[in-house]
Amino acid sequence: MQLLTSTRNLVLLLAVAGSLASCHKKKDKSTATGWNYNDKDQGNFSVAKPKDVNTAPGLVFVQGGTFTMGAAQEDVMGDWNNIPRRITVNSFFIDKTEVANVHYREYLYWLENVFGQAGMDSVVDQARPDTLVWRSELAFNEPYVEYYFRHPSYNYYPVVGVSWVQATEYCKWRTGRVNELALINKGYLDKKSQIKKELNGAGQDNFDTKAYLMGEYQATPGKTATSKSNPLKDAQGRPRTLVKFEDGILFSDYRLPTEAEWEYAAYGYIMQNPQRKQKGSSRGEEVISNKQIYAWKNDGFDNLRYTKKSAFQGAFLSNFKRGAGDNMGVAGGLNDNAAIPAEVTSFIPNGFGLYNMSGNVNEWVADVYRPITNAGDDDFNPYRGNVFQKVDMTGGAGNLRDDKGRIKYVPESDSALRNRRNYQKSYATNYLDGDSSSNAVYNYGITTLISDKSRVYKGGSWDDRAYWLSPGARRFLEEDLSTSTLGFRCAMSHFGAAESTSKKAQNGTFFPNRRNKR
Structure with missing residues (x-):
């Protein structure tokens, strides 16, 4: 009996010691x-543990690196507008597929409920794709005008008839929807209240990530936010209902990829990296000298068809126009099985797991078009189109949102930038090309079709010849125009180390961080 009592006391003592230790x-x-x-007795400064960035819905991780950006074959157009040059892009995320009709209809459905019921029909009308892009004076394309965007058979076909401006607006909307759901799933926003509020005609008062972070959007907190178990606390140790970006819950902005990002992702270089053994592991070598022409690996030589013996031998590797009048081959032997765009997951993905980076539809990228691409370009994350902005504070706190519910921005004042070393002008689109420091002049509509609203698109389409399928090829169109051969996909910046540290951050090709193993 005494031994049993002593044993119980020992167990109790260990339990108390464990409790005190915890x-x-x-x-x-x-x-x-x-x-x-994270100590309430010392001010409770909240610091989230460093972690790899989770992959947002629809995206694939692309590990950055060095490559030769530019033309990959003879310039048959004669304008030499993409001079090869060596650059580096940082790691980023990009959509696995082109944005499909059903994705864009989801966007319109939300707009119709949030703004249409609030009497703001113009917001909805501005977002609708131009289905008349299918019309031609000498072709019977009316069925596509009526049905391509809305018929269920075309749900997962790429949306077309969308301008650069509309594509950019879609990216902004997608950012808000994804972050709103992230906060709901973590219990920081009340799900029922959010849905009831927005889809019953919230209008301007809808969720926007930056408006939420700046305290301009008021929402009903969820169960986690008001619970004592809420890991987020203020300086007094009370549950904090407002999530900050540094808490690691919210995603970055969806956006159009830069031209450099898009071209790098299209090549999917990881697929043809030579490998060498290093103590039981493999490591990719430099591959920029092994320049391929299309978005799939060369397999020894450049080709447009499957070459290996299989059921697919002889089939096309992408959706394009082989020649005049030949959009899909002949009955019983269709070469690409698509007269117009095909489903967004058609054909084999490239080395990064991305579909249709060559063919199907051309894709908008973020950059403003300029014909000379090596004049003063940065060699790290090159991009033309910056307009440096700040929050418009003229309306005062509580009045910082525009009619769509987003934070209003205005260009920075050049007079306030005089003492800066890294930039002196807020409008940088014409920097070293069209501004006072360069010799280039763009007289739009007089001597050129190029303007500051000319945006780059890439990739080739179902109605293009093979030349345009090369990721190095580029064309341009005014940002408020659209065609039946032009769609888009979204991208997102990646934070932290260029190499991924967790498989949980991936839903595409995974690249382990080998540095941690040495």
Whole structure:
């Protein structure tokens, strides 16, 4: 009996000791000041643990690197508008497929409920794709005018008739929807209240990520936000209902990829990296000298068809126009099985797991078009089209949102930038090309069709010859125009190390961080 009592006392003593140890769990400490993080007794400065960025819906991780950006074959057009040059792009995310009709209809459905019921029909009308792009004076394309965008048979065909401006607006909407759901799933927003509020005609008062972060959007907190178990606390130790970006819950902005990002992703270089063994592991070598022409690996030589013996031998690798009058081959032997765009998951994806980077539909990218591409371009993350902005504070706090519910921005004042070393002008689109420091002049409509509204598109389409399928080829169109051969896909910036550190961050090709293993 005495032995049993002693055993019980020992167990109780260990339990108490364990409880005390858990109460005095070692806190993360500032290496700069020595003060604890996430400690209510020391100010409760909240610091989330460093972690890899999760992949947002629809995206695939693309590990960045160095490559030769530019023309990959003889310039049959004679304008030499993409001079090869060596650049580096940082790691990023990009859509696995082109944005499909059903995705864009989801966007319109939301707009119709949020703005249409609020009497703001113009917002809905501005977003509708131009289905008349299918019309031709000497062709019977009226069925596509009526049905291509809305018939269920075309649900997962790429949306077309969308301008660059409309594509950019879609990206902004998608950012808000994805982040709103992230907050709902974590319990920081009340699901029923959000749906009831927005889809019953919220109008301007809809969820926007930046408006939420700036306190301009008021929402009903979810169960986690008001619970004592909420890991987010204020300086007094009370549950914090407003999530901050540094809490690691919200995603970055969806956006159009830059031209450099798009071209790099299209080549999918990882697929043809030579490998060498290093202590039981493999590591990719430099591959920029092995220049391929299309978005799939060369397999020894450049081709447009499957070459290996299989059921697919002889079939086309993408959706394009082989020649005049030949959009899909002949009955019983269709070469690409698509007279117009095909489903967004048609054909084999490239090395990064991306579909139809060559063919199907051309795709908008973010950049403003210029014919000379190596004049002063940065060699890291090159991009033309920057307009540096700041929040428009003229309306004061509580009045920072526009009629769509987004934070209003205005260009920075050049007079306030005089002492800056890295930039002096807020409008940088014409920097070293069309501004006072260059010799280029663009007289739109007089001597050229190029303007500051000319945007680049790439990739080739169902109605293009093979030349345009090369990721190095590029064309341009005014940002408010659209065609039946032009769609888009979204991208997102990746934060932290260029190499991924967690498989949970991936839904495409995974690249382990080998540095952590050495």
